[in-house]
Amino acid sequence: MSSWIPWRARAGTALLAVLAGIGAFAAPVSAQADSQPVGLQSVTYHGYRIEVPAEWQVVDLAENPRACLRFDRPAVYLGEPAEQNDCPAGVVGRSAGIVVEPITARSAGQATAATARTQSGKAIAPTAASSNGTIQIAVEDAGVLVTAAHTPETENLVRGVLASAELTGSAERTALPSAARRSDATPLAAAGPQPGSYVGKGFDACTAPSQAAMNAWQASSPYSAVGVYISGSFRGCAQPNLTASWVTSQTNNGWRLFPIDVGRQAPCTSYSLKMSTDPATARSQGVTAAAGAITAASGLGIPAGSAIYSDIEAYTSTASCKASVLSYLSGWTERLHSSGYLSGFYSSAASGIKDAAAEYNNAAYTRVDHLFYAWWNGAADTNTGTYVPSSYWSNHQRIHQYAGEVTESYGGYSINIDRDYLDVGNGSTPTPSCSGANVDFTAYTTVQSGSSGDRVKAAQCLLKAAGFDPGTPDGIFGPDTTAAARNFQSSKGLTADGVVGAKTWTALLSRGSTPTVQSGSTGEAVTRLQRALTAALARTVAIDGVFGSGTGQAVRDYQSSRGLGADGIVGPATWGALQSGK
Numbered sequence: 001m002s003s004w005i006p007w008r009a010r011a012g013t014a015l016l017a018v019l020a021g022i023g024a025f026a027a028p029v030s031a032q033a034d035s036q037p038v039g040l041q042s043v044t045y046h047g048y049r050i051e052v053p054a055e056w057q058v059v060d061l062a063e064n065p066r067a068c069l070r071f072d073r074p075a076v077y078l079g080e081p082a083e084q085n086d087c088p089a090g091v092v093g094r095s096a097g098i099v100v101e102p103i104t105a106r107s108a109g110q111a112t113a114a115t116a117r118t119q120s121g122k123a124i125a126p127t128a129a130s131s132n133g134t135i136q137i138a139v140e141d142a143g144v145l146v147t148a149a150h151t152p153e154t155e156n157l158v159r160g161v162l163a164s165a166e167l168t169g170s171a172e173r174t175a176l177p178s179a180a181r182r183s184d185a186t187p188l189a190a191a192g193p194q195p196g197s198y199v200g201k202g203f204d205a206c207t208a209p210s211q212a213a214m215n216a217w218q219a220s221s222p223y224s225a226v227g228v229y230i231s232g233s234f235r236g237c238a239q240p241n242l243t244a245s246w247v248t249s250q251t252n253n254g255w256r257l258f259p260i261d262v263g264r265q266a267p268c269t270s271y272s273l274k275m276s277t278d279p280a281t282a283r284s285q286g287v288t289a290a291a292g293a294i295t296a297a298s299g300l301g302i303p304a305g306s307a308i309y310s311d312i313e314a315y316t317s318t319a320s321c322k323a324s325v326l327s328y329l330s331g332w333t334e335r336l337h338s339s340g341y342l343s344g345f346y347s348s349a350a351s352g353i354k355d356a357a358a359e360y361n362n363a364a365y366t367r368v369d370h371l372f373y374a375w376w377n378g379a380a381d382t383n384t385g386t387y388v389p390s391s392y393w394s395n396h397q398r399i400h401q402y403a404g405e406v407t408e409s410y411g412g413y414s415i416n417i418d419r420d421y422l423d424v425g426n427g428s429t430p431t432p433s434c435s436g437a438n439v440d441f442t443a444y445t446t447v448q449s450g451s452s453g454d455r456v457k458a459a460q461c462l463l464k465a466a467g468f469d470p471g472t473p474d475g476i477f478g479p480d481t482t483a484a485a486r487n488f489q490s491s492k493g494l495t496a497d498g499v500v501g502a503k504t505w506t507a508l509l510s511r512g513s514t515p516t517v518q519s520g521s522t523g524e525a526v527t528r529l530q531r532a533l534t535a536a537l538a539r540t541v542a543i544d545g546v547f548g549s550g551t552g553q554a555v556r557d558y559q560s561s562r563g564l565g566a567d568g569i570v571g572p573a574t575w576g577a578l579q580s581g582k
Contacts, residue, residue, distance in 0.1 A: 052076055202227065
């Protein structure tokens with residue numbers, strides 16, 4: 001690793017303007033704008049140089065390899081993280097932070113379809129995709145992978161830092177391995193839905209432990225389940241170990257995973273990322289959060305049928321705050337169900353969990369499938385005391401976090417954890433538009449006899465859900481899939497050639513109920529609409545279950561091109577055209 005020397009530099013005009021406008025950083029509590037511009041420091045690693053606010057901590061991982069890569073306070077981390085990090089279990093929230101590490105086989109495992117790739121790292125910064133509040137750029141001419149975490153309030157600041165990037169004469173090229181470049185690469189798969197059916201002890205930690213630590217704990221600890229923070233734009237710790245390979249290894253070894261998403265928090269808190277006080281908007285925000293969690297889970301090989309838990313920290317409840325939280329969870333649950341996942345909810349037993357129980361039978365809200373409650377009473381059981389009636393969520397639907405922020409050591413590996421007790425089951429897996437395969441793609445390319453891969457598996461699953469059985473979806477387009485496709489096409493009046501092209505994709509993806517949806521609508525029908533429009537228009541329409549301006553424009557474009565009234569409202573005529581493959 002080349003050395004780094006922080007020094008206070010003359011501030012770049014653009015970055016200073018951002019700093020002056022929003023403050024040096026946004027803390028986990030409500031941020032106050034700094035009335036005065038702050039200075040910058042220049043930080044260099046492997047010939048990759050960026051300018052960051054002078055107040056940011058700079059951590060050299062060569063000197064402190066076990067440092068916790070935490071984003072709840074602004075910092076830059078330089079170098080390769082150790083496989084085991086000293087992270088407290090209770091890190092909550094996010095401000096901003098950047099990790100610059102060498103491109104290696106290990107770090108390349110973190111790359112996803114959203115990872116941008118560039119030679120210099122500079123010009124791509126303003127447009128690089130952000131996923132779950134994280135921008136990731138592989139700067140191959142410097143041989144570094146840059147991971148930048150932000151909140152909505154600090155995104156412009158972080159993009160400004162990335163845009164300040166320059167390469168020095170010491171930069172040496174390392175290309176991202178070819179396997180990490182494949183946006184359509186099929187991830188390794190977990191050993192079934194997670195956490196599945198399990199009764200016993202587990203733990204959760206801020207960052208996924210190393211393989212060696214997991215092996216040691218499996219051999220000598222009382223735990224067989226682990227909570228993993230897979231997604232969310234308010235996740236506090238980086239996850240250098242968390243890859244599809246890690247997930248597969250743990251589940252093959254017998255560990256049960258309970259995936260956790262940390263997103264918007266209750267509006268009656270001082271956290272910087274909060275859900276709206278308007279219930280309809282909060283519901284949409286829950287849909288968006290779930291879409292991000294599904295993308296993360298799918299990328300890690302955590303399949304449909306798994307439960308994903310939304311982490312909403314403790315709050316002092318009011319009627320308005322409760323309505324926002326339960327509306328957010330309704331959107332969260334509906335979007336997870338639309339892709340075949342179970343919904344979970346983590347919170348304090350005395351606030352969020354109590355509120356959810358109070359409205360258990362209220363049809364205005366969509367009930368979550370699992371509870372994950374913090375009640376640090378030291379009892380390893382799933383009793384909820386007076387917080388939740390014993391008859392609610394009683395069918396293997398509970399996780400009790402019974403102790404918090406304790407350090408335990410097994411086999412020479414110490415980890416700061418929260419202790420959990422699980423009584424969970426597969427439950428009644430929701431019926432999705434297609435079960436068992438990812439059906440969300442940025443493009444639905446033609447597949448036919450001889451094709452293979454994720455899109456073939458999606459087509460097979462959709463055909464099976466439509467009642468035209470191609471056999472077990474295996475991602476291989478063989479004779480049974482061709483026959484099923486022909487039969488489906490005949491039922492829709494399409495050319496029965498057995499080739500799944502744009503028209504067949506459109507008809508398959510739009511199949512289902514046909515409620516009127518328009519600007520402001522959310523839920524499963526909007527998700528199906530967005531998929532079908534992506535296929536029909538041969539352009540990417542964001543698949544997030546929220547009918548926003550982009551979806552509205554796509555609807556009008558579709559309606560106009562198909563001779564329909566271009567009002568942007570999807571009623572019987574538009575649904576009929578889509579479901580006919582037009």
